[in-house]
Amino acid sequence: MNPLTKFLLELQEISILIWRSVGGLIRGPRYFVETIRQMDLIGVGSLPIVLLTGFFTGGVLVLQTFPTLEYYSIQNETGRSVATSLIRELGPVLSALMVSGRIGSAISAELGSMVVSQQIDAMRALGTDPNRKLVAPRMLALIFMLPLLTVAADIFGIIGGGVVASLLYNQEASVFIQSVRSGITTEDIIGGIIKPLFFGLIIGSVGCHKGLSTTGGTAGVGRSVTNAVVISSIWVIIFDFFLSKALQVILDIGPM
Amino acid sequence: MQSSETAEYKADIEEELEPTALEDPVDEPDRIMPAIEFRDVHLSFDDKKILDGVSFVVRRGETKVILGRSGGGKSTAIRLILGLLKADSGQILIDGEDITDYTEEEMIPVRQKIGMVFQEGALFDSLSVYDNVAYRLHESGVDEDEVEREVRRMLSFVDLEDAIDKMPDELSGGMRRRVGIARALVGDPAIVLFDEPTAGLDPPTARTICELAIKLRDLQDVSSIFVTHEMNNVGYLSSEYATVNEDGQVLFEKEGEKLCLINTEVIMLRDGQIIFSGSDERLRHSPDEYVQRFINGKQEN
Numbered sequence: 001m002n003p004l005t006k007f008l009l010e011l012q013e014i015s016i017l018i019w020r021s022v023g024g025l026i027r028g029p030r031y032f033v034e035t036i037r038q039m040d041l042i043g044v045g046s047l048p049i050v051l052l053t054g055f056f057t058g059g060v061l062v063l064q065t066f067p068t069l070e071y072y073s074i075q076n077e078t079g080r081s082v083a084t085s086l087i088r089e090l091g092p093v094l095s096a097l098m099v100s101g102r103i104g105s106a107i108s109a110e111l112g113s114m115v116v117s118q119q120i121d122a123m124r125a126l127g128t129d130p131n132r133k134l135v136a137p138r139m140l141a142l143i144f145m146l147p148l149l150t151v152a153a154d155i156f157g158i159i160g161g162g163v164v165a166s167l168l169y170n171q172e173a174s175v176f177i178q179s180v181r182s183g184i185t186t187e188d189i190i191g192g193i194i195k196p197l198f199f200g201l202i203i204g205s206v207g208c209h210k211g212l213s214t215t216g217g218t219a220g221v222g223r224s225v226t227n228a229v230v231i232s233s234i235w236v237i238i239f240d241f242f243l244s245k246a247l248q249v250i251l252d253i254g255p256m
Numbered sequence: 257m258q259s260s261e262t263a264e265y266k267a268d269i270e271e272e273l274e275p276t277a278l279e280d281p282v283d284e285p286d287r288i289m290p291a292i293e294f295r296d297v298h299l300s301f302d303d304k305k306i307l308d309g310v311s312f313v314v315r316r317g318e319t320k321v322i323l324g325r326s327g328g329g330k331s332t333a334i335r336l337i338l339g340l341l342k343a344d345s346g347q348i349l350i351d352g353e354d355i356t357d358y359t360e361e362e363m364i365p366v367r368q369k370i371g372m373v374f375q376e377g378a379l380f381d382s383l384s385v386y387d388n389v390a391y392r393l394h395e396s397g398v399d400e401d402e403v404e405r406e407v408r409r410m411l412s413f414v415d416l417e418d419a420i421d422k423m424p425d426e427l428s429g430g431m432r433r434r435v436g437i438a439r440a441l442v443g444d445p446a447i448v449l450f451d452e453p454t455a456g457l458d459p460p461t462a463r464t465i466c467e468l469a470i471k472l473r474d475l476q477d478v479s480s481i482f483v484t485h486e487m488n489n490v491g492y493l494s495s496e497y498a499t500v501n502e503d504g505q506v507l508f509e510k511e512g513e514k515l516c517l518i519n520t521e522v523i524m525l526r527d528g529q530i531i532f533s534g535s536d537e538r539l540r541h542s543p544d545e546y547v548q549r550f551i552n553g554k555q556e557n
């Protein structure tokens with residue numbers, strides 16, 4: 001099978017997976033408790049690494065851009081540039097990549113192990129649809145939690161940037177904060193929340209699909225995990241570009 | 257065991273297999289309709305033919321032993337019955353219902369009638385023994401008191417009541433297999449499928465599993481398919497039967513040399529085709545070289 005056919009086949013299978021789990025939400029049985037549990041594992045569980053990522057990203061942004069801005073005497077705009085970079089791009093993408101590594105691998109490993117030990121077959125034989133019981137809660141949890149995680153990352157990123165600006169470059173905190181507030185627009189915030197919705201869908205569907213299509217024993221589980229993380233990360237990055245362009249057009253986002 | 261009693265036993269079995277005017281006629285058609293039927297089923301994976309025109313019938317209350325080499329299509333047949341796989345061509349009928357083209361949705365009520373015992377037990381490793389056995393009941397929202405009653409009943413059938421709160425990784429292979437059987441039997445399915453349930457187990461434990469299958473066949477009138485490649489199991493299943501004595505104890509009796517249990521038959525699969533179908537006596541006296549080598553454990557030249 002040539003790569004293009006393989007790719008289209010994968011795309012078809014992932015679409016069917018998404019369709020079946022969405023269908024499960026509408027027609028039930030809905031696994032509400034399981035979804036809450038997944039939200040806790042995915043959302044609360046990923047909070048530390050996302051906050052850490054956000055904080056240091058904001059910090060390094062200021063670290064790198066302040067000298068250049070100072071050269072053009074516009075260092076008072078530091079807050080604004082950091083905030084918009086984080087909210088539009090770095091917050092959503094880096095959070096998604098972190099979560100793809102942590103949760104994408106966990107989902108594909110868990111489902112893959114269940115496949116190779118025949119637990120998925122057992123589940124179907126006992127009358128439960130794995131799409132409703134396993135896939136839908138995880139996807140819902142990701143779609144719901146990733147925007148929240150992204151917002152948290154953005155906040156901590158701005159804090160991190162502020163800390164670097166005031167401690168390393170001796171900028172007044174009030175100057176930084178004022179610049180941040182003037183830079184953030186409603187459109188940026190909306191865009192910064194829409195992106196994680198899509199990223200959550202990508203990570204969830206790729207992770208679940210790779211897990212459930214595992215073949216070949218424990219080595220197969222390893223392959224599925226690797227593929228899940230790599231493919232969802234790449235898709236997040238590619239989608240980010242097209243989403244950014246679409247949001248620019250739809251939300252009519254102006255210059256920074 | 258008196259020969260008159262075995263004759264009576266055999267007569268009882270025959271009587272059960274034929275409709276009687278005294279019983280409710282509405283129930284009787286079930287006795288004539290096969291529990292499971294395969295009609296000319298074909299299945300290939302990536303150019304490899306797994307099942308090549310397989311046809312057989314499992315009657316009500318019958319146990320069909322499916323023998324064959326590893327990878328010969330035995331487990332595939334079972335997965336087709338459950339609808340976990342779809343056949344390329346042919347028909348599969350469960351209680352007269354053609355399930356060949358059923359969707360997942362349509363298979364759900366069919367699967368309620370079937371219990372499946374997987375090769376390694378396939379227990380859900382994040383759930384305790386109790387939750388594993390109670391799985392079907394929990395999914396249907398059954399009242400917790402009744403769930404507990406049912407779970408205890410099943411675990412005592414497989415003799416594992418004290419393992420009720422353990423996790424699967426604390427159990428031995430044989431215990432896991434027995435919990436898998438308990439889980440499959442919840443809801444008293446009329447059809448039970450055993451996929452190599454004794455693979456990798458020591459002889460006494462393997463014997464225990466066969467005794468469970470015999471109890472199901474003789475005391476609960478279950479129709480079943482027993483996939484295996486161990487000849488010991490064939491021996492137990494085709495020459496022993498279970499009865500209950502006055503104290504309510506279950507006893508296993510061996511049939512005599514002259515009489516043959518007629519509710520257990522053997523099928524042998526080779527390269528996706530049935531090369532033998534009949535009683536275990538005929539199996540032992542089969543003129544086919546492959547069959548003889550298989551049952552005597554010799555390598556092919």
